[in-house]
Each structure stands twice: as C-alpha cells, then as structure tokens.
Amino acid sequence: MLKVEDQGAIRLLRLDRAPVNALNGELLAALRDAVRGAPGDGVRGLILTGQGERFTAGLDVRAIIGADAPALSAFLSTLFDCLLALATCPVPVVAAINGHSPGGGAVLALACDWRVMAAGTARIGLNEVSVGLSPGPLIHQLLVRTIGARQAGHLLSTGAMLLCEEALAVGLVDAVVPALQVDEAALQWLHGVLALPRQAYQATRALVRADLVQLLEAAAGAEGSVAMAATVRDWLSAEVRSSLEALLSRRTSAR
Numbered sequence: 414m415l416k417v418e419d420q421g422a423i424r425l426l427r428l429d430r431a432p433v434n435a436l437n438g439e440l441l442a443a444l445r446d447a448v449r450g451a452p453g454d455g456v457r458g459l460i461l462t463g464q465g466e467r468f469t470a471g472l473d474v475r476a477i478i479g480a481d482a483p484a485l486s487a488f489l490s491t492l493f494d495c496l497l498a499l500a501t502c503p504v505p506v507v508a509a510i511n512g513h514s515p516g517g518g519a520v521l522a523l524a525c526d527w528r529v530m531a532a533g534t535a536r537i538g539l540n541e542v543s544v545g546l547s548p549g550p551l552i553h554q555l556l557v558r559t560i561g562a563r564q565a566g567h568l569l570s571t572g573a574m575l576l577c578e579e580a581l582a583v584g585l586v587d588a589v590v591p592a593l594q595v596d597e598a599a600l601q602w603l604h605g606v607l608a609l610p611r612q613a614y615q616a617t618r619a620l621v622r623a624d625l626v627q628l629l630e631a632a633a634g635a636e637g638s639v640a641m642a643a644t645v646r647d648w649l650s651a652e653v654r655s656s657l658e659a660l661l662s663r664r665t666s667a668r
Contacts, residue, residue: 415443416464422457423603425509425596433470434463436517438488444521445495452503458603459502461525462509462596463518467535471516474544474661477648485645492517493551493637497629499524500622503615505606507599510586515540515574519585523555524625526618527602528585531592536574537585543572545656549644551632558624560584 416427426447428434444461451459463469472492480488499506499521508522510530514537522528522537530537539556541548548569556565564583567573580586590598606614631637647653 414440415447417447419456420600422455422607423460423600424451424454424456424458425460425462427462427464428469429464431465433467434465435470435473435475436492436521437473437476438491441488441491441495445491445498448495448498448502448506456504457607458504459506460509460596460599460603461499461506461521462599463511463514465512467512468508468510468514468537469518469521470513471518471540474657474664478654478657478661482645482649485648486641489641489644492520493629493632493641496520496524497626497633500625500629505603505618507602509595509599510535510537511592511595513537516544520552520555522586523559524629526606526622527587527599529588529590529595529598529602530577530580530586531595532577532589533592534576536576537580538572538574539569540572540574542570544660545653547644547647550640551628551637554628555625558628 414430416429418425418427426444428440428444430437430440448459476488477485505526508525508528510522510528512531512535514522514535516539519537519539539548539552541552553565553569556569560568560583568583575583575585577586577589581589588598632640
C-alpha cells in the first residue's frame, strides 16, 4: 500500500494501492505515520510519489459512498492529520507527481515543500466541484497560499484540471520534467537544499512554512471541527451521494 525506498539519506514514499492509488483511511494513516517516523530514522529528505502511471486518483470515492457520519469524520480527521504531518515534518518533502493527480492528490502536494510533475497528458487540479463536492475552506486556503486568490477562486469554482505546463504557469507545480526523470529531479532538488548551511536553511524553511502549519493546526482545532461537521453533512446529502455514485459508475465502465 505504501512502499518505502531509501536512497542514502533520502526516503521515497511511494503510494501503491492498485489500481489507481486511491486514498482511503488506511493509506492516509500509513503515509502519516511514515512521514512522522522518517526523521527518527535519520532521514534528511522525503519524496512522495505514486506507483505506476498515477500519482493518486484522489480520495477513494467508493469508501466515501459507503461511509456513515462517524466513518466520514474519522476519514477526514486522518486526512487532516496526514496533511499536518507533511506540513510540520522537520525535513523537506518533495511531491514527485508522476501522473494524474486530481482532488486529494493535489491537496497532498500542496502540503509539500516543492512539486515536480511529469511532462505529458496527466492533469492536476482541485476538481471537487465537478464531482459534486465543495472543497471547503481549508483546501481553498491551501490553494490561495500557493497560487493567489484570483487563480485559486477560478480553479476551485470550475473544478479545472490542468496539464503540466498549465499547472507550471499558475504556480501549482514548480517544475516539469520528462516522466522518467521525475524521481531524479526530486532527488536533485533535495540534495541542493540539503547542501545549504543547515541552521540557516532550517530556520528559513520554518519561517516560510509557518502560515501552512498555522492553517493545518487550525483545521485540527475547534474551528476545524465545525468545518469538518459541515463537510460531513454535505457529503451525506442526497445530491452529493448521487454525484459520487455517477462518478464511480463512469470510472467502472471506463475500465
């Protein structure tokens, strides 16, 4: 489900849940724990990537459809914990986006330090509205932090999925490289920042990511609990369930 590969002091965390690396509670919990545990193993940098031709298909629609209110709350809590683990990780994390990355995949990438995407026809974006979901305030704020309010508003409200060069142009990803070079580009970036004077780099990294940590810590607090309850109510509505069932049916027919 989550492959761990060490290359010296750099650790690759590879999402490996066939067929499309969909994010269920178990995979998110495994990723959260792996991110939290890596620094204790002497790891100095992390790469998050996917197995096969996808980074991840996003949140597991089948799991969402089959969940009641307590299960959805637990699922969202695990997602937020995973994002907070990425945001507060004391070592830099690169998202090596090796393929298609809608919804939850893009959200994971937004919590990383740097994002490199494979060239080609894969797309990335926050497409929640197109499948009947509202992204909620946290995802909105994460996207605004990365690409600015105007672009974030446009992309979220339309559910746009961007090709790699489009994502690069708006700042959703930081680099585009040939597909076979994604892992290598991530390694090169990490080696570059890890060669900087350690104390100065760590202090500056903490400074520039403080707003990200604050956003995710708020999501874990009382204000976030209110937003989570609203999301659960929304996801349990007849309209959302109908939209998700239609999406699942289309995906199943396409296989």
